[in-house]
Amino acid sequence: MLIKTIFAGFGGQGVLSMGLNLAEAAMLEGKNVTFLPSYGVEVRGGTANCTVAVSDEEIASPVASAPEFVVAMNQPSLVRFQNQVQSGGVLFYNASLVNPQNPRGDIELVGVPAGEIAEKLDSPKSANMVMLGAFARKTNIVSMDTVAEVLSTILKNKAKLVSINKKALKAGYDLF
Amino acid sequence: MDGNSAVGEAAIRAGCQCYFGYPITPQNELTEYMATHLSRRKGCSFIQAESEISAINMVFGASAVGARSMTSSSSPGMSLKQEGISYLASCELPAVIVNMSRGGPGLGTISAAQSDYFQSTRGGGHGDYRTIVLAPSSVQELADLTHRAFDLADKYRIPVIILGDGMLGQMQEPVDFRHEAPAELPVRSDALRGARGRPSKIVRTCTSNTSEMEELNWSLYRRYQLIEKKETAFETFLVDDAELIVVAFGIAARIAKGAIKSARANGLKVGLARPITLWPFPSGRIKELAATAKCLLVFEMNMGQMLEDVQLALQGQGEVFFYGRPGGVIPTPSEVLRVISRHYYQRGLKKGK
Amino acid sequence: MRKVYGRPRFLKKRSFHYCAGCGHSIVHRLLAEVIEEMGIHERVVGVNSAGCSVFAYNYLDVDMAEAAHGRGAAVATGMKRAYPEAVVFTYQGDGDLAAIGTAETIHAANRGEKISAIFINNAIYGMTGGQMAPTTLVSMRTTTTPFGRDVMLEGHPLKISEMLALLDGVVYIERTAVNSPAGIRKTKKAIRKSFQTQLDGKGFSLVEILSPCPVNWKMGVAESWQWIDKEMTGVFPLGIIKDTTGNKDAD
CATH class of the missing domain: 3.40.50.920 (Rossmann fold)
Structure with missing residues (x-):
């Protein structure tokens, strides 16, 4: 089974970290995986996105023209990607910043107030991890334990950051 | 690991001592990887050159004195490197050149494309020569073929081109490195390292003698035939x-x-x-x-x-x-x-x- | 009987292809003498360039590689970085170093590459038959400035040595001329100093040598030697342009 996810948002929202975390977690769980960041002028312009493909088999293309899942951390990302989601797919959006207008009827919309929850945890930058926690719970692509394990490896030597981001992950995970 | 960094790590493990590059998207991660991981290694050298032309000529110099050397670029930069590649081919100097190609012609796009096939497989620069061209299709293969490229370059004293593309360079996939970096590489016997205990040597392409130049072309051609027989993959x-x-x-x-x-x-x-x-x-x-x-x-x-x-x-x-x-x-x-x-x-x- | 003069040890036994009165043969000989006297021949790797001196390796009996036109400084950089024990010099003409190779020259100098550039300035493209060089004097006739170099069209002679002297990576630049016995002796001393600067690991150095090209200048040999004094040195004054080596003859 091949599952593709696009993570999108402003540069600085930690969009690429979300994707990398998912990719590494899937790798640890023995899946085939590709991670493709958008690069070049787009990034400098302020928006960033990346595509993660996870599969039990070899992955043909790391590009997703019709992803199963899209995570939109800001409004422009929602506008850009909402019509690409595969019919029957799920669109996650950061409800603290994004207002889904004219939603499609053939996909599921999941609003996660990632920004507000992160604020409450006193770590506004961890909104991405709140979202990732919610994403992990809803999609079941990888287990929460592996996501947390990857977090520790990525943020090694920074115990404080690990602990706050784990809290954020859990807060997102416990939403559903 | 992303494809660009994987090339860098594989190159270091293949004993690459010198990397010279110039920024161009989508291969910058390779230049940056070498700046971080090669530049401080003992006996190694990294330079961000002033142009692709300088970078390939620094490779020429490093290769002439016997160092395993590499440069990388993307399509527009590869056009600039063609002069140097022709000289490397003529002087029979090994080098590894990575092209994370992008859409052309002209400055084009920064997205992945395969439009440099002719340039890569037909020599690319002036004169009658070939370069070995390796075309990986995954990050793992990028790493494997990078290692192989250095061996082929030394074995046949020929420039080897790794023809990737922007997507391969940018995408991240799991990769296993199958080799450890060698403690030391033997110095190539044809290296220019000063005339110590032997007559002086020259590396040259220019001659006023057409028969000599014809013989060089024939000798390259014979080597190309051998490569065709042995190295097709x-x-x-x-x-x-x-x-x-x-x-x-x-x-x-x-x-x-x-x-x-x-x-x-x-x-x-x-x-x-x-x-x-x-x-x-x-x-x-x-x-x-x-x-x-x-x-x-x-x-x-x-x-x-x-x-x-x-x-x-x-x-x-x-x-x-x-x-x-x-x-x-x-x-x-x-x-x-x-x-x-x-x-x-x-x-x-x-x-x- | 005592031998007072002979062929330097590192000059191959072969006659020069250079035209009568050309300065290249003199500078080749000086290089061979300096390399012998400094005892560095086992470490020397030279880079010659496109132009009349493309066959310099036929005469100098040291390891040498031919660089693409203008790329000498980049090739020498690669050599020195890959093999720092080498004493690396480039031998370049004005078209090579100051026109097509300007970028390579400036950036190698700015990085303070520990190499020696031997720069032959004869104000003309010799091998291709007498076209305008970046160093061609104002009003000077060449095959591509048949009415004389016009500053409104072709600009002024490029003073690359003075430009390079502004760079912090450059530690020694001297301009000499090989149109007199005294000038030849000074040139030899400058070449030696440039090599010593490299041996001391101090940075980039360059010796600009005003050199006669009687054939393309369309002059007799004696006349061309005088022309250097009368015309060239006015635009390209002789002397030390920069010296921060800290050696005793430093400025």
């Missing part, structure tokens, strides 16, 4: 019973493979032929496959460059279709599947179970 996938075989290289082969799996699920007998060396081109293998299948579909992210090599290999024997997307557009597996299906049914090919 090729991969096939589900070709044994295939009615239609897709011929594709690099990232396009990978996309095609996805399409072929879906085609097989629909009962279409389709296979894949993937040249790993673009020069030497596996003409013999292509010809054999064309004899067993009803037709070939060449699929490239350009307007049909490898297509010419396939047609040359077949010498008019066999039916060849082409599908290409130039300019940096990344075709999807389902798009390629539609093209496969269309040709399959139009041609009236038999379905399997």
